[in-house]
Amino acid sequence: MALVLAVLQAVLPLLGTWRGSTALVSTARPLALMQCLLLTGAMIALGYAFYFNDFTLAYVANHSNSAMPWGYRLSAIWGGHEGSLLLWVWMLAAWGAAVALLSRSVPTEMVARVLAVMGMVGIGFLSFMLFTSNPFDRILPWFPLDGADLNPLLQDPGLIVHPPMLYMGYVGFSVAFSFAVAGLLAGKLDPVWARWARPWTTIAWACLTIGIALGSWWAYYELGWGGWWFWDPVENASLMPWLAGTALIHSLAVAEKRNLFRAWTVLLAILTFSLSLLGTFLVRSGILTSVHAFANDPERGTFVLIFLALVAGGSLTLFAIRAPKLKNTAGFRLLSRETFLLGNNLLLLTATFVVLLGTLFPLIGDALNLRISISAPYFNKFFVPLTLVLMALLVLGVISNWKSHRADQFRRRVLPLIPAAIVGGLFAAWLPGGTPWLGTLGLIAVAWVVIGHLDDVVRKALAFRAGLLRGIGRLSNGYKGMVLAHCGLALLVAGVILVSHHEIERDVRMVPGDTAHVGGYDFTFVDISPRQGPNYDAMRGTFEVSRNGRRVATMHPEKRTYRVGGQVMTQVALRPGLIHDLYVALGEPLDMPGAWAVRVYYKPGVRWIWLGALVMALGGALAVSDKRYRSRRRQEETETAAPSAAVATEMGA
Structure with a gap:
């Protein structure tokens, strides 16, 4: 029906x-x-x-x-x-x-x-x-x-929520796609169209952000290897529409405010939803092996591939027919917010292409009987510099004016922020064990984003001449949501840097009574005993964790055998914390009676990764609540409203 x-x-x-x-x-x-x-x-x-x-x-x-x-x-x-x-x-x-x-x-x-x-x-x-x-x-x-x-991998609380949130994002981009195609059908893509499409796109992006973060969190505690991102093809399939969707959100902002980038925005809407369909094809075609893949029926994959070709091909054909009507009449100077947002878009699309190439190239090689392996170093070598440049542009885009910005005013805003960011980044980098130069550069970029946005918030709030807190309350939800999302990205990047450069891992052979020393903590293997679950049997270890002679926690990792299929799974033990996690996983029993292979981790800052993603999603939700999206009549930008023309000029209202 x-x-x-x-x-x-x-x-x-x-x-x-x-x-x-x-x-x-x-x-x-x-x-x-x-x-x-x-x-x-x-x-x-x-x-x-x-x-x-x-x-x-x-x-x-x-x-x-x-x-x-x-x-x-x-x-x-x-x-x-x-x-x-x-x-x-x-x-x-x-x-x-x-x-x-x-x-x-x-x-x-x-x-x-x-x-x-x-x-x-x-x-x-x-x-x-x-x-x-x-x-x-x-x-x-x-x-x-x-x-x-x-x-058994899916018998986990995280998998109750992860797929629905991921699909909310995947499928939500169909709304932006539909608005774009509807505008092409009508032959009318003006700023009002962008204002209609923007909140739907932002909601979908926020849902996809949470979905990806939940998948990362699940991989961290469920698979027993202590990692939070595989660069697995199916993980990449969710990251590609997220990157393109992020570019789409920023492009819609330019289309709404300045009636620019209309053709580019339509292409991004088509690309973002097409990448969502591509992810569906990868998961269901059987052309790749992954713990995330659902089906291995090539006929099903063929159906999705044909549907993808129809959706992308049909919409691009319509775009080609209507393209002459999408020419821009407005312009902007080199030093302007439009320029920095265009740079943002190009960086995000470059990152999307890097992931797409790294995901599809091995599959193309398999079809040609060529063994091609693309692993994490390929992605990291591209993503680290792209992320650093993107974070630099975030602040420059926020503090610049639409259309044009005077060079002397721009220098006065930017120059004080640079030494503050360097000092903040170097202070954060002075951690036990030291931080490599690339990690230090990343922490400077994190400090740059946070300090730059705080400076902008304070300037805009004080311009209302009503006090700092009241001024912040008068700023638009769209602006506050943007600040939250950008700072969430900085928090995520800081977490990645800390856990990548400062985690401590030890694989040890232990019998009851042994103690392992990791990250300033003592992990004592007390005993191991059988336990029955509802549909599995487990061997449950008990580890007493102490620091400087004071007991900190009791941890219980398990090795589970599921009765129906006989699969053996690792259930890790975690002591989560805002600063660091303690992580214990049981490996395999060894030849000596009572001896087990045990993996112990000290992981600083790992929670910041998922907390940053949550802050980003909350920023998106706050931006959607902006009152201009609830009005029929087009409203002017209110995030930088000021009581005097001089202040308004300075803030770029």
Whole structure:
């Protein structure tokens, strides 16, 4: 039924805008809401089947077990290919319903075109699910009495939340894509269009940020190797639309404020959603091996590849037809905010291309029977300098004016910040063990971003002549959200630098009674004993952790064997902290009775990585709450409003 409604949603509103029929145009919103209602019913039905162990469904039988805790049985809805695809189309319908309900200030014809484009995307994914990947296929009359169990790697609280948040971001970029295509269909891409599309893009970006951070956190504590990023092809598949989406957000800002970069913004919207579809293809095609991959059916991959070609090819063809109407009439000087935002876009697109090349090139080599290996050093050698330059541009873009900025004023703003950032970065770099020069340069860049934004906030707040705190309260939510997001990036980079250059790792052979000394802490192996879980058996170690003779924590790493499939998994023990983590993982039992291989870590600053991502997402959420996105009439930029013309000129209002 949802597929039928998606067809109607794709056809009737466009037909109405072409023929000028108000009745047909007005069908867009109810069709989107009804499609969301039907797919919500399908999600509830599949959840019911998992909760009550309905093993007559092939998908439930293959991804659940009656001994699993009920929370994991429900999260198994998206633990495999078919269910995750249902989650995808449900998210798409939910975004469509949100556009239908929350875009009352947008002209009805524009909403009709946007929802029609989303209906077209829905047709593709609903057809894919119904004809190749139906989660409701029955295996009657010979169905198993119990299920095959969910992959033990996915039996984790983090995996309950991670896929929905990731998909909220992936699918959310379909709204920006639909706004871009709708604008091309209408032949009208003015600043108002950018203001309509910008909050939806920002919400999707914030959700994808949290989704990626949750995946990184899961890899850190679940896989037992102490790492937080693999440069795995499927991880890269989520990073590419995030990078392109970040560029899109900044490009939309220029399109909204200055009516510039319109063609570039449309291309970014198409690219960002196309990269989301590419990630879907990589995960479901079977062309790569990953703990994140869902399916290994080449026919399914072919379907997604054809759909990707249709979406990207069709939208680019429409763009080529409409491109002559997207020429810019306004201009800007070299020293201006537009220039720095353009540099931001180019750096982010370069990073996207680096990841795309590093992800696809080995796959192309496999197709040509060539063994090509691209690992972390390739990505790091590109990303470190790109990130440093990007962080330099962040502050320059924030403190500069739109259109043009006087060189003498610009120098007065920038020059005092440079020594402050150098001093702050060098102070942070004086940690026990020392920081290499590249890490020190990174900490200087972190200090540059934080000090530069604090300076800008104080200047803008004091310009209201109402005191610092009241002045900060008067700044727009869009501006405050931007500051939070940029400082969140600085916090994330600081965490990466600290854990990369100052973590301590030891792999030791231990028997009960042994003590390992790591990072100023004493880890004493007390004993190891068997423990039974709901669907696994475990050997549970006990480690007493002390510092200077004072007990700090008791840690319990485990080695689990899952009963149904016999898989052996490592469950690490963590003592988290804002400054550093203590991390213990059991390896394998050794030849001597009672002896185990044990991995012990001291990891400074690792929590800052995920805290920084959370701050970035909160910044996006705060920016979306800006009042200008809730008004029908275009409002002027309010983040730098000032009571006098002189102050306004200085702040670049």
